[in-house]
Amino acid sequence: MIEIKNLKANVNTDEGPKEILKGLSVSIKPGEVHAIMGPNGSGKSTLSYVLAGREDYEVTDGSVTMDGANMLELEPEERAAAGMFLAFQYPVEIPGVNMSMFLKTSINAIRKQRGEPEMDALSLLKLLKTKCKQLGISDEMMKRAVNVGFSGGEKKRNEVLQMALLEPKFCVLDETDSGLDIDALKIVADGVNALRDPNRSFLIITHYQRLLDYIKPDVVHVLADGRIIKTGGPELALELEKHGYGDIIDAVA
Amino acid sequence: MRTDPVPLDGLNLPTPKQEEWKYTNLARALAPELLNQKPLVREEIFIHKSRGQIGGEVEDILCEGAQGQHQQPRLKIVIEDGAEATVIERHTGSGAYWTNMTTEITVGANAKLHHIRIMEDSAQAVHTNMARVTIGRDAVYDCFSLNLGGALTRHQIHAVLQGPNITCSLNGLNLLAGGQHCDTTILMEHEAPHCVSNQFYRSLLDDTARGVFQGKVHVHRPAQKTDAYQLSNAILLSPGAEMDTKPELEIYADDVKCSHGATTGPLDEGPLFYLRSRGLSAAEARMLLIQAFVDEAIEKIPEEAARDEARGKALAWLTTRLK
Ligand SMILES: Nc1ncnc2c1ncn2[C@@H]1O[C@H](COP(=O)(O)OP(=O)(O)OP(=O)(O)O)[C@@H](O)[C@H]1O
Ligand SMILES: [Mg+2]
Numbered sequence: 001m002i003e004i005k006n007l008k009a010n011v012n013t014d015e016g017p018k019e020i021l022k023g024l025s026v027s028i029k030p031g032e033v034h035a036i037m038g039p040n041g042s043g044k045s046t047l048s049y050v051l052a053g054r055e056d057y058e059v060t061d062g063s064v065t066m067d068g069a070n071m072l073e074l075e076p077e078e079r080a081a082a083g084m085f086l087a088f089q090y091p092v093e094i095p096g097v098n099m100s101m102f103l104k105t106s107i108n109a110i111r112k113q114r115g116e117p118e119m120d121a122l123s124l125l126k127l128l129k130t131k132c133k134q135l136g137i138s139d140e141m142m143k144r145a146v147n148v149g150f151s152g153g154e155k156k157r158n159e160v161l162q163m164a165l166l167e168p169k170f171c172v173l174d175e176t177d178s179g180l181d182i183d184a185l186k187i188v189a190d191g192v193n194a195l196r197d198p199n200r201s202f203l204i205i206t207h208y209q210r211l212l213d214y215i216k217p218d219v220v221h222v223l224a225d226g227r228i229i230k231t232g233g234p235e236l237a238l239e240l241e242k243h244g245y246g247d248i249i250d251a252v253a
Numbered sequence: 254m255r256t257d258p259v260p261l262d263g264l265n266l267p268t269p270k271q272e273e274w275k276y277t278n279l280a281r282a283l284a285p286e287l288l289n290q291k292p293l294v295r296e297e298i299f300i301h302k303s304r305g306q307i308g309g310e311v312e313d314i315l316c317e318g319a320q321g322q323h324q325q326p327r328l329k330i331v332i333e334d335g336a337e338a339t340v341i342e343r344h345t346g347s348g349a350y351w352t353n354m355t356t357e358i359t360v361g362a363n364a365k366l367h368h369i370r371i372m373e374d375s376a377q378a379v380h381t382n383m384a385r386v387t388i389g390r391d392a393v394y395d396c397f398s399l400n401l402g403g404a405l406t407r408h409q410i411h412a413v414l415q416g417p418n419i420t421c422s423l424n425g426l427n428l429l430a431g432g433q434h435c436d437t438t439i440l441m442e443h444e445a446p447h448c449v450s451n452q453f454y455r456s457l458l459d460d461t462a463r464g465v466f467q468g469k470v471h472v473h474r475p476a477q478k479t480d481a482y483q484l485s486n487a488i489l490l491s492p493g494a495e496m497d498t499k500p501e502l503e504i505y506a507d508d509v510k511c512s513h514g515a516t517t518g519p520l521d522e523g524p525l526f527y528l529r530s531r532g533l534s535a536a537e538a539r540m541l542l543i544q545a546f547v548d549e550a551i552e553k554i555p556e557e558a559a560r561d562e563a564r565g566k567a568l569a570w571l572t573t574r575l576k
Contacts, residue, residue, distance in 0.1 A: 052530045055522070076529040077538075085530075092527040096545025102531075105541065110532035162531065 002028040002170050002201050007062035009050045017058060020046040022226035024062070028170075028219075031198040035212055035237060036205045038223035039245050044205045045089050047223070048174045051203075052086040053079050066170055081113035083169030087159035087176045089205075094146035099158075102146045103128060107165060131164045134194065136187050152179035160191040171195070172203045177211035189214030209241040224249050276465040276497045277436040282379050282405040283351060294324040302336035304361075311556070312340045318378055320348025327355050330368075334361035334389070339556055342370045344402070349377035356384035362416060363391040369559045371566070374402035376431070383409045390416025390445070397554045398425040399563050400435050401570060407436040412450070414441070414476075419448040426455050426550040426563070428570045429462035429494075436465035441483075443476035446506075450480075455550040456487040457543065458494035459574055466515070469501040476506045483513035488520055488546060490574070540575055547571065 007024045010017035020043045028034050038044055050057050051064060053076035064071040071079055094102065108118045119127075128142065135157050147155050156176050163171055173192070177185055192202070192215050204215060212220075212234065220236040221228045224245065229252045230236065240248070266283070267274040300312050316326050332338050344352065352374065360366050374380050380403045388394050398408055412421050427435050441450045456464040466485040487496040500513040520542060528538035547567050554560040 052526075054526050075535070076526060077532050077534050080530055080532040088527070092523045094524045094527065094542070094545070096549045097541060102528075105533060105537075106528075106531040109534070109537060113532065166531070 001030060001065075001067055002026075002203075003063070003065045004051075005063045007047075007050065007064065008060045009046065010058045010060055011046065012056050012058065019060075020057075020226055021050065024223070024226065024228055026203070026221060026228060028201040028203060030201055031196075032218045033196070033202040033204060033215060034219045034221060035217040036203060036221045036223050037207065037237060037240055037245075039249075042223045043226045044223055045174055046226075048086050048089070048172050048203075048205060051079075051172055052076055052084065077109065077113065080166070080168075081110050085163050085166055085168035085171045087156075087163055087171070087173040089174035089178070091147050091150075091155040091159055093148045095148050097146050098143055099146055100128065100142045103162065103165060106162065110166060127165065131161055135161050135164070135191050137161055153181065153184040156180055156188060157184065157191075160188050164191060164195060167195075169199065170201050170203070172205070174205045175207065176204075177206055177208060185211065186214065209237050212237050222248055224252070273438060273467070275499075276463075276467075277405070277407055277434065279379070279381065279405070279407070282434070284349060294322060296324065296326045298326065298328045300328075300330045300338070300340060302332045302338045302364075304333040305335040306333070307335075307337040309338065311558075312338060313343070314340070315343045315345070316352065316354070318344070318346025318348075318350035318352050318374060318380075320350060322350040323353070324350065325353050325355070328357070330356070330358045330366065332358075332360045332364040332366050335363050336361065337365040339367040339559075340369070341559060342368070343373070344371070344380065345373045346375045346378055348375060350375070351379045352381070354380070354382045356382065358384065358386040358394070360386065360388045360392045360394045362389040364389065365393040366395075367555050368394070368396040369554060369556065369563075370396065370398040370408075371563070372398060372400045372402055372406060372408075373566075374406065376402070376404060376433075378403045378406075380406040381409075382407065384411070386410065386412040386421075388412065388414050388416070388419050388421055391418045392416070393420045395420075395422040395424070395553075395555060397559075397563075398437070399566065400425065400427040400429070401566065403433065403435070405434045405436075407438065409438045411440045412442065414443050414445060414448045414450065417445045417447045419445070420450075421448070422451040422453070422553070424451070424453045424550065424553040426547060426567065427464055428457050428547075428567060429464060430459040430574060431462065432460070433462045434465075435463075437467070438465070439468040441468070441470045441481065443470070443472045443479045443481065443506075446475060446477045446479070448476065448479055450482070452483040452485075453550065453553060454485045455546060456485070456496060457490060457547065457574075458487060458496060459490040461491075461493040461495075463494070464496040465498075466496070467499040467501070468513070469503065470511055470513070472502075472504040472506050472509055472511065474505040477508045479506060479509040479511065481509070481511045485515045485517075486546070487515075487517040488543065489518060490520075536575070540571065543571060543575065544568070
């Protein structure tokens, strides 16, 4: 169970702290998929970064717990070990670090934190091969530096690959569908659906109904100006697709 | 060969008032007392490959400095037309000394020289090094400097690309800490068309270390189709560290491709956070990123054994610095 309660957070800017999240609450039960939609600049990525523990954001109020454990007091890597995963809206390039080395380091870093033994090279290779195949990722890509020179679609697939390898409990996907053509979208959506599990929760940030046609959400939230202003079922996304955010934002104002 | 001590004030040392020495104050770094104690040592090293000679042993040369010494080694390398060689030049020493070295390199037509410099002078040493390289048509010259030692070091390279179709690469890795000062000053002179030159330098600066990179590419009028590239990347590991970069292009030909760039700053937060969000501790993430940064420079060393050696030395430096 993921519980975000009355979360308030600032981003540190050159002109001082600026409040972006203004009291945001969402609860996600195990096995549920929640979608968050909202206009540009409403705070969706900020929420994802705050959940993952990026340092330039400061939480001023509220709480985030995963199965009762306070996430906000954990370092980003401890959150990862606890089972939190963020698929970045803009995956970061890491020159000089090749993909397979990165994935291996990541898997073993999490195992180490959990007190589990390192995965041996052979099992790792097999695991990588299977997951890459499922996501249509070539062997050649494994030899390249992480995200360097990857196309938009390759970057997003790479995020889903990492998610599949790390088998998190709570997956936050920040616009993983943006910039994907329809075939890539299907592959990514299939990858996510393959991970759906009664013990795993998803928070999917998106602008498009298109993704939600493939990944059926249980709950849809509308985020505007740092707050959830409306929550509903899958039909809410369809309504947004037709009428935009204007009506809902006006109704709340 | 030994001669009488040379008094410092008779040396006519450069000062920071001269543009080329703007960031490096040699006179201030030289302790006068140590230079006058012992006679000047002049040593000559000569490496010669005759026409068409290839496949010989790696030439491995060592220069050692000793407390109180003022030495002026002279290295001369002549690679005749069509010959190939690899030269590894090492500098070590103990105590305070001044090595003031001149290097003269001639690479003949269609010849090839890999030049690797492993600079591990003592922590009190001053090392000034002036290399002049003349390169003939269709030849390849590459030089990699791994700079780890010395209180103050200055590597000046003046490469003259005299014939067409030359590839000249000057690369380096500077790993500096404490109050070390390391200056790389390059003049790449393209005199002939269709040549490629690369400069790729990376620096890691800790404590109050200071790096200087001044690289100038001079493309003469006949040097059409020149492809010249220059890059300096420095990571500051501590707020007291400093890097001065001065890239310069002087171009008189109109059909050339020249680019230069420089970055200086602390380790990027973006990749650090990305790695941490994938389970790596802050220390592990830093180490991985810095190792990758260093490795991209070391990859430029064309000889496997030297590359492994440099990688080992860099790793040892990193493990003592980044705990
Ligand atoms: N480092 C920063 N400095 C200043 N403002 C910032 C910073 N980071 C975010 N913001 C501001 O915070 C607000 C929320 O940004 P955020 O990236 O969370 O929006 P978003 O909902 O993800 O938008 P999009 O749909 O475009 O991805 C925006 O107004 C943005 O300009
Ligand atoms: Mg966003």
